Amino acid sequence: MYEFNEETRALVDLVRRIVKDYQMPLEARLLRGEKLTLADYRPGREAARKAGLWGLPVPAEFGGANLSLVDRLAVIEENRKCLTPIRFGGEIIPSLFNLKGEQKARYLDPFLSDSTETCFALTEPGGGSDPARSIATHAKQDGDGWVINGSKIWISEFDNADRVFVFARIGREKAANNISMFAVEKGNPGLIARPLPMLGYTHGTHQLIFEDCRVDNLAHIGAEGGGFKGAQKTLNLGRYDIAAVALGIAQRCYDMMVEHAKQRVLFGGALSEKQSIQAMIVDSWIEIQQNRLMMYTCAEKDDRGEDTRIEASMMKITCTEMVGRVIDRAIQIHGAAGCTYESPLAHWYDNQRMARIYEGPSEALKHRVLARQLLA
Structure with a gap:
């Protein structure tokens, strides 16, 4: 532990x-x-x-x-x-900390004062698991600004956002080093948003369509072609965050199943006395403790300055798969009461199914990150 x-x-x-x-x-x-x-x-x-x-x-x-x-x-x-x-x-996005002058005043300071909300637009309809090569959204310099054309999909938090940080290719070659990041205000006439309700998302997601979307030069964040590097840092931290979210939910589900099993009387005795129920509770406890130990041990390495990109992917995979099993056991122990949306269990059952997909599907992370390193 x-x-x-x-x-x-x-x-x-x-x-x-x-x-x-x-x-x-x-x-x-x-x-x-x-x-x-x-x-x-x-x-x-x-x-x-x-x-x-x-x-x-x-x-x-x-x-x-x-x-x-x-x-x-x-x-x-x-x-x-x-x-x-x-x-x-x-x-x-970590790269915002490098902004100076007018760019800093426009994009960093409002965030720091908590007066603005933002969202992050990377994934495209053509594929989200390999963004370095699948990004087709294109930005072309035009006079004193840029014109963006393309589409992003499954973008969360757009409902509450004031602006979108969008990643677009500035050259035709499909490589990571010609992707830049641009800030687009929500009211820009070249930005069209289409709601996409999704499993488990309270506010849903959106498809964002950029049609001759014009932004000024200040909206181009960072060095030309350096946008994807900043996105990777954000994704790596995001995978750790997703793992921690899964652990928190799993722990609450575990606490709920233990409490319910002790209180619920069935066939003349408490559920907690049934061997099958005990097995589900113990299996959940073991999985939670194993994943907590791994996640925080890996985080200690990151705090020491070690490269933990592999560990972040590993934790994202194991924790999101673990929480699905724990939620399922908790619902099984609660019976019909666990299936109603008057219980948080039903909400988490919906929410956490998506966790195995966003920020890198489990299979893609196993193939693109873990297998590539292990078999190098």
């Missing part, structure tokens, strides 16, 4: 209190069928910000929490035990 140090335990306790006070009441409202808005989440988000839990990976010089990867994952794991988690300032 993995044990946190004293400082990390205190951090987890802080998150647990904020979630209990602000987010669990929202979960109860959601389970009653209420529609929640961004305004409903603001009190918890502000409480987290006042507690120093804002911009978890953001450097201290920019006002962020600047957490180590171990601490960041611990916060995410605890936060995701709730069906209505806090967004600790949202996600940020």
